[in-house]
Amino acid sequence: MYRRNNHATMKSRTVQKSKTLTGTQVLMEVLKDEGVDTIFGFPGGAVIDIYDELAKTDIRHVLVRHEQGAVHAADGYARAGGKVGVCLVTSGPGATNTVTGIASAYMDSIPIVVLTGQVPTHLIGNDAFQEVDIVGITRPCTKHNYLVQSAEDLPRIIKEAFYLAQSGRPGPVLVDLPKDVVAGKLDYVPQEEVNLKSYNPTYHPNKKQLRKVVELIEHAEKPVIFAGGGIILSKASEELTELARKTQIPVTTSLMGLGAFPGTDPLWLGMIGMHGTYRANMSTGACDLMIAIGVRFDDRVTGKTEAFASQANIVHIDIDPTSIRKNIPVTIPIVGDCKTSLKHLNPLIDQIDLGDIHTKRKKWLDQIEQWKNTKPLAYKQEDVIKPQYVIEKLYEVTKGNAIITTEVGQNQMWAAQYYHFERPNHFITSGGLGCMGFGLPAAIGAQVACPDKLVVDVAGDGSIQMNIQEMATAVQCCLPVKVVILNNRYLGMVRQWQELFYEKRYACTGMDHAPDFVKLAEAFGAVGLRASKPEEVESVLKEGLSIPQPVIMDFEVDQEESVYPMVPAGAPITEMLLV
Amino acid sequence: MQEEKHIMTMLVDNEPGVLSRVVGLFSGKGFNIESLCVAPTMDLKVSRITIVTKANPPVIEQIEKQLRKLINVIKLRDMTGPKAVKREMALICVRAKPEHRAEILRIVDIFRCKVVDVGLEHYIIEVTGDEGKLTALLNLLKPMGIEKIARSGALALYREPR
Structure with missing residues (x-):
């Protein structure tokens, strides 16, 4: 956009x-x-x-x-x-x-x-x-x-x-x-203008429709904002944050929207969907108004569509008319660029009297806080390294400033859940296609675009092998990308499904014959490090991230750890498996 | 939800691959095509595609939006309803035994169609009309034995203001 x-x-x-x-x-x-x-x-x-x-x-x-x-x-x-x-x-x-x-x-x-x-x-x-x-x-x-x-x-x-x-x-x-x-x-002759008579995207939202949104916001008791990748593409994070804070409406995002809203803000609900937080999914089930901006209501977000935000008026703002009413019926459709639409919407909010908005929202936000406290994202770090622990440490060591790319599967979900993204353009993942082998080359591209930034690919032992050859590219082009492998010797996400829905029949998901990633890194001319015990995690991260070369860090994590919460495919997103 | 039949016409760039984009959209998204006509317009850079499709209303909405999203689709109109003139043509080869010949010609006369080929055992009849007329004609000819049929699919144009 x-x-x-x-x-x-x-x-x-x-x-x-x-x-x-x-x-x-x-x-x-x-x-x-x-x-x-x-x-x-x-x-x-x-x-x-x-x-x-x-x-x-x-x-x-x-x-x-x-x-x-x-x-x-x-x-x-x-x-x-x-x-x-x-x-x-x-x-x-x-x-x-x-x-x-x-x-x-x-x-x-x-x-x-x-x-x-x-x-x-x-x-x-x-x-x-x-x-x-x-x-x-x-x-x-x-x-x-x-x-x-x-x-x-x-x-x-x-x-x-x-x-x-x-x-x-x-x-x-x-x-x-x-x-x-x-x-x-x-x-x-240099071409000045592009002349495509049939192509004319709508950037400006319909004003009447926006006024209806203001009316809904005025009367909503339990509103939620659901933001997506469109916010990041149209660079509308600031406008979104303004809207949320002045109306005190809590915000959830899709996987693609992570970073669109500060991950440490009190109004932040966490990610929505199949592996969304308990409070984000429960808020969606209970809300009476959902303002969806720059999203396309993917099935991994909605679960069972009939049950999705079924008590809510839904406002849907998107630049692509085909996204609107494709999967979810909406109350107020608005075709327009996210940034332009929010720029028009925000001043309209200022014109109405929301009264003491903090008092008005207290009941709703208290309810959300209660959901947050009863079912937080949690794990127990014992003898074996927990993959979640690695991501939490990664967040601490990088102070949340790294650009994180991911492969696809459990590594992707843990990165999404445990790294708190403050800013847009810092979380780069193959969201829609879910394409293993994405993270390493994407990290290379991100490093080229942002040479001064720390770029980390959060990987699994399965998906890193899909485009591992790009380590040679990183070494040749002196691109100091860092790879964090959460090595569980399984194709973990499929194994998790097999555990939950196929009575632990782990058909063809074992990866016992993975290469020695430390030696492999060295063979590429990069640096390889390994952590086998929880107490080594932080030091390996600190060491690996400080080396100005491509580095592979191999973390031997709990083999059968699963990503929770989880909504079984096709179930309502309020029906989560919690541990 | 009840399925409805819709007739959509669109002006598209007359370039290689454009028809494939339109048809590929229907097959890729699981939309249905009942009939399809394509030919250039007076402006040779532009072709007109007419598609008859059947779907429930939300899917019809998606079909329209998806078609409009194609870069080569210049203009799209839903021609369903009385605001547009709709015609379809068919060539029907009907078995014409001596005892049926007169009856067939009477039907041809009533429907104001034409016999364009005559043989010892058959007629080829050319007919133009809306879908209802073609169906009625086919029902009447069926007892004689329809050997072959080629239908053009529907065409439509908006009526100009009187």
Whole structure:
């Protein structure tokens, strides 16, 4: 939900001369014009010409070890840095390897542009070497995609790709570049404006609808704000915090929304959903008004939809009209950018008399406090390291300032539950697609975007092995990312489901033959550390985080620890398994 | 919730892959397509797609929103109801034994359709009309034996103000 003209389209150029350039030169011109400083990629036959030209520019190229890593890295770069992430890969297998990364960015609405090489146009459809119809393959998992058929179209299409990726509801855009097209010559005139007649996202909310929201807030006894990734994408955290504090409405977020509201604020309820906090889920069940902003009511959030916030009026603000009334019926739908909508809503609240808002909310907030005290997130640290303890210590040692990326599964949920995110853009996870192997390359991308920040990938022993090859990228590019492995020698989340719902039949989830991660780190030229006892956790973290190189920290944790609370799939979210 | 039949027409960029985006949306999201027509408009850069679909009202709302979200869809209109003219064409090959020939021609006359091919044992009948007319005609021809049928799917245009 980046603003329309915040970027290249605003630039005005006084002289508009055309010059004859090759497609590759034009590509570089447009990329520079779009402010691209980094490309994550992997070369190959169909993109040799582009690489040849790229090497002549000052755009940084991060050479990944697998194209999936390139896309996740671009994703992490976009989330941490608030810019469009760019990747460049070759045709055929290079292109197909990007699909998982693209699908993940699509589900999480992350602005990236994927440039894929393609065989020369006269060979398209011939089953040529390394030919694949990547535009066909990625049609359902990109916001839009293009096959560039002539060099003349190149500047317009690249411009459109960047514009589409970051405007409206952001998302990945793929541009397929046949080898002869980029090698061809054209008269290049820099494009000023993007002209897409059919694409016009609604940023400004309907005022009448907003006034109805104010009315609902005025009369609500038990209101809740439910915020999501849209707040982070549209940079609306400040406006959200203002709304919550002046109306004294408690806030929960989805996984994607963590950091949108300060995790230490008294109004913070914790995350909602399948592994949400007891108080967040109970508040949702009991509330009489839910203000949902920048969310899409994923099934992991709602559980049984009929029972979700069933006593509440629901206000839903989102820039994407298809998100509204897709899964949950709403009382007041508002199509608009989160930031713009909240900027309009906040002054309207000031115009009404909320009276002594603290007294008015006392009963509701007391009830929530009671839920918090009766069923807190808790575990008992005994002889074996508890994974939750590692995350709590990580939070303490980093003082909550690190950018945390995660893999997927238990590690992801514990990171979400026990690291209290104060600010947006500090929690980077594959939320919608739930893509194992995301965390390490995303950490690399985040580290590129924020070289001065501490970037930590919270991983499991299973998921880290899915893109472990990217350690080589981190070492080669001197990106000092830190990997915290919660090593339970299981595919833990699936094991947890097997324990709870399949009578402990642990079919194929044991991972007894994992590599020695300390030696593996050393083999990559990184540093490896291990903690086997609870008392070693803090010292290993302190040591590992202070080394200015890539570090893998292997924590041997309780093998059969599970993530709680847990809502069984399809149950109402107020029906939680607690321990 | 009761399923309703809706006819939607959209103007789209006349480019390769656009139809695939529209159709892929229906299959990917589990929406249903009853019929589909595509052809260029007077502006050769723009095509018109007409889709007949059946779903309950919330799903119809989703279909419309999802279609509008496609970058290549320029304009979309729900043509359901009396505000639009709707027509469908069919070519029907009907068995025409000597004893049925006169009866078939009478039906053709009543329905104001045309015989476009005649053989010893068959007629091919061209008919245009709304769905009700086509169904009525088919019911009448069925006893003679319908050999083959090709239907165009529905087309629709909004009525201009009088």
